[in-house]
Amino acid sequence: MSIVLAIDGMGGDHAPEMIIEGMAKAVMRFPHIRFELFGDEERISPLLGKHESLVAVTHFHPTTEVITSDAKPTAAIRGFKDSSLRRAILSVREGCASGVVSAGNTGAYMALSRLVLGTLPGIDRPAIGGLMPTFNGPKVMLDMGANVEVSAENLIEFAIMGVAFARVVLGIQDPSVGLLNIGTEELKGNPTIKLAHQALKESAFIPNFKGFIEGDSISQGIVDVTVADGFAGNICLKTAEGTGKLMGHFLREGIKRSLLSKLGVLLAKPAFDYLRDKIDPRHYNGAPFLGLQGVAVKSHGGTDGEGFLQAISVALHMIEKNINASISQEILAFSSSNSTEERTKVKFCAL
Amino acid sequence: MSIVLAIDGMGGDHAPEMIIEGMAKAVMRFPHIRFELFGDEERISPLLGKHESLVAVTHFHPTTEVITSDAKPTAAIRGFKDSSLRRAILSVREGCASGVVSAGNTGAYMALSRLVLGTLPGIDRPAIGGLMPTFNGPKVMLDMGANVEVSAENLIEFAIMGVAFARVVLGIQDPSVGLLNIGTEELKGNPTIKLAHQALKESAFIPNFKGFIEGDSISQGIVDVTVADGFAGNICLKTAEGTGKLMGHFLREGIKRSLLSKLGVLLAKPAFDYLRDKIDPRHYNGAPFLGLQGVAVKSHGGTDGEGFLQAISVALHMIEKNINASISQEILAFSSSNSTEERTKVKFCAL
Numbered sequence: 001m002s003i004v005l006a007i008d009g010m011g012g013d014h015a016p017e018m019i020i021e022g023m024a025k026a027v028m029r030f031p032h033i034r035f036e037l038f039g040d041e042e043r044i045s046p047l048l049g050k051h052e053s054l055v056a057v058t059h060f061h062p063t064t065e066v067i068t069s070d071a072k073p074t075a076a077i078r079g080f081k082d083s084s085l086r087r088a089i090l091s092v093r094e095g096c097a098s099g100v101v102s103a104g105n106t107g108a109y110m111a112l113s114r115l116v117l118g119t120l121p122g123i124d125r126p127a128i129g130g131l132m133p134t135f136n137g138p139k140v141m142l143d144m145g146a147n148v149e150v151s152a153e154n155l156i157e158f159a160i161m162g163v164a165f166a167r168v169v170l171g172i173q174d175p176s177v178g179l180l181n182i183g184t185e186e187l188k189g190n191p192t193i194k195l196a197h198q199a200l201k202e203s204a205f206i207p208n209f210k211g212f213i214e215g216d217s218i219s220q221g222i223v224d225v226t227v228a229d230g231f232a233g234n235i236c237l238k239t240a241e242g243t244g245k246l247m248g249h250f251l252r253e254g255i256k257r258s259l260l261s262k263l264g265v266l267l268a269k270p271a272f273d274y275l276r277d278k279i280d281p282r283h284y285n286g287a288p289f290l291g292l293q294g295v296a297v298k299s300h301g302g303t304d305g306e307g308f309l310q311a312i313s314v315a316l317h318m319i320e321k322n323i324n325a326s327i328s329q330e331i332l333a334f335s336s337s338n339s340t341e342e343r344t345k346v347k348f349c350a351l
Numbered sequence: 352m353s354i355v356l357a358i359d360g361m362g363g364d365h366a367p368e369m370i371i372e373g374m375a376k377a378v379m380r381f382p383h384i385r386f387e388l389f390g391d392e393e394r395i396s397p398l399l400g401k402h403e404s405l406v407a408v409t410h411f412h413p414t415t416e417v418i419t420s421d422a423k424p425t426a427a428i429r430g431f432k433d434s435s436l437r438r439a440i441l442s443v444r445e446g447c448a449s450g451v452v453s454a455g456n457t458g459a460y461m462a463l464s465r466l467v468l469g470t471l472p473g474i475d476r477p478a479i480g481g482l483m484p485t486f487n488g489p490k491v492m493l494d495m496g497a498n499v500e501v502s503a504e505n506l507i508e509f510a511i512m513g514v515a516f517a518r519v520v521l522g523i524q525d526p527s528v529g530l531l532n533i534g535t536e537e538l539k540g541n542p543t544i545k546l547a548h549q550a551l552k553e554s555a556f557i558p559n560f561k562g563f564i565e566g567d568s569i570s571q572g573i574v575d576v577t578v579a580d581g582f583a584g585n586i587c588l589k590t591a592e593g594t595g596k597l598m599g600h601f602l603r604e605g606i607k608r609s610l611l612s613k614l615g616v617l618l619a620k621p622a623f624d625y626l627r628d629k630i631d632p633r634h635y636n637g638a639p640f641l642g643l644q645g646v647a648v649k650s651h652g653g654t655d656g657e658g659f660l661q662a663i664s665v666a667l668h669m670i671e672k673n674i675n676a677s678i679s680q681e682i683l684a685f686s687s688s689n690s691t692e693e694r695t696k697v698k699f700c701a702l
Contacts, residue, residue: 217593236566239569243594254629260618
């Protein structure tokens with residue numbers, strides 16, 4: 001059975017070229033994929049024409065507007081009615097596609113997805129998930145920046161959605177979960193995170209809950225899912241990116257300082273290639289908006305065709321494994337596992 | 352004129368050995384230094400005896416208790432009356448020393464310092480400062496974890512203290528300041544950080560205020576002082592540590608995979624040594640507790656004599672440049688630069 005994905009052909013720094021390249025790669029890898037593609041006809045048609053097998057599975061819709069990277073979410077909601085991004089999301093609501101992928105403006109993408117698709121029943125706030133490189137392979141983290149302020153219940157929802165996503169992309173049956181904090185002792189942290197910790201510990205709803213973890217534990221990969229509010233999660237993600245670049249910079253500076261080092265690095269090229277591959281952001285591309293009524297995946301704006309292919313494959317996995325059915329089911333189970341009294345108590349304690 | 356430092360001889364993983372080693376190095380580098388040393392006589396005396404020049408400038412005080420690394424701050428305050436840490440801090444209050452250095456339990460150290468020394472007038476919350484490696488050399492960041500929840504006024508105080516610390520340790524006359532956020536646009540972030548941003552921008556009190564910066568900008572070194580609440584700051588610091596270790600791990604794994612790589616790495620040793628030196632945590636050791644009536648510096652618990660020397664030298668710089676006089680003066684200037692009406696307005700907006 002074929003799966004239809006809606007693609008925003010105009011989002012990202014190197015669109016539409018890298019988008020078409022990624023789609024062409026996807027057709028080779030996933031023969032059952034079909035596309036609804038939205039974008040500027042003049043720019044996309046010549047590119048599309050180069051890939052016969054892609055043309056065969058793509059339904060192209062010309063659009064007249066593009067949401068720029070500096071557009072505010074509110075502006076994206078009010079205007080840009082014929083933008084490639086909005087039209088792509090709409091096609092999911094209309095049932096023409098099972099999911100959408102865009103490398104465009106994150107804020108606008110999230111705002112439009114919430115507005116057009118709506119959230120899943122029982123979900124208060126959708127979150128942005130993502131994969132991080134660790135000692136033990138890629139691991140899931142959320143929220144990457146959608147929610148700067150959260151309640152304890154939001155964090156619990158994130159944990160449930162993170163577990164569902166880890167099952168889909170990592171293939172782990174019973175993913176372990178940690179709450180990001182500034183210490184592992186129960187007395188550490190702010191009231192919200194302490195409350196979420198207590199609820200997750202007492203409910204045993206997430207059987208593999210590991211309690212608090214610290215910032216350096218993420219890269220150690222001691223849990224499959226790291227849960228944080230969007231403020232800490234985003235800072236964590238970007239700090240890791242920045243530190244990676246800094247180390248590369250120091251190493252290049254060091255190499256420049258001696259001829260022997262330059263020669264050595266040539267010989268050790270396989271080792272550096274190995275490192276580069278292990279932290280290659282393209283392998284970790286494809287951040288899902290979790291908690292929506294539909295599958296929406298955000299690609300990094302600066303990626304290439306290979307990276308966009310990865311984002312497509314994340315969306316495909318989420319659709320094939322029916323991630324939203326799992327999330328709905330577990331959110332329902334969570335709600336009913338706590339009596340109204342208990343839930344009220346939790347809410348009361350949070351005040 | 353000599354400067355007297357109080358030293359907790361028992362704090363840290365490798366105490367008292369690394370403490371005495373660091374002190375001995377300090378005597379060589381800073382001939383005007385004197386020590387009040389606190390700790391277990393049986394363990395410290397034999398070590399001290401090996402360094403004649405150190406013995407000559409050290410006043411040793413035997414103590415009977417040690418605050419362990421897992422002791423809670425409340426327990427440290429109530430008990431441990433004859434601990435090396437408490438006695439060292441007390442000696443500052445009594446005027447026997449101008450500052451204190453310890454590699455012990457951070458929470459206990461901060462709690463005891465606040466209790467024994469008190470905060471500077473006008474300072475609501477002391478913060479933990481620190482140095483981070485960047486493309487442009489070491490830069491200042493605070494708070495590293497003392498305050499998980501802050502007000503906008505706290506963040507402004509942190510900015511003022513960070514500027515004073517950057518002047519002392521980086522020797523920059525007019526340090527630039529950035530507020531850590533999940534985007535650089537003014538609409539991003541939580542209400543607290545937006546309010547602090549607005550106040551710093553409008554007051555022009557910190558002339559070199561650069562607005563919001565993101566997690567990856569810290570390692571780029573685009574500002575001299577990064578201001579964050581203790582939750583984000585601590586997660587940022589530990590994520591950077593973890594990412595550094597992860598990259599080293601991947602590189603070592605890559606090297607193991609081929610003989611040629613091993614040979615190459617031998618040739619490129621100077622380049623790796625350069626990298627290692629650039630990110631050597633010992634160079635960044637010595638986290639000041641800013642905002643106290645007295646100088647208190649925290650050394651990393653796992654450091655060695657070289658790292659402890661660095662922490663001593665941070666304390667020495669803070670004393671010599673009279674950092675607390677600068678902080679008091681600027682906090683006073685800040686308070687009077689805003690009329691009561693304006694300050695009330697700021698407070699009101701924060702609600």
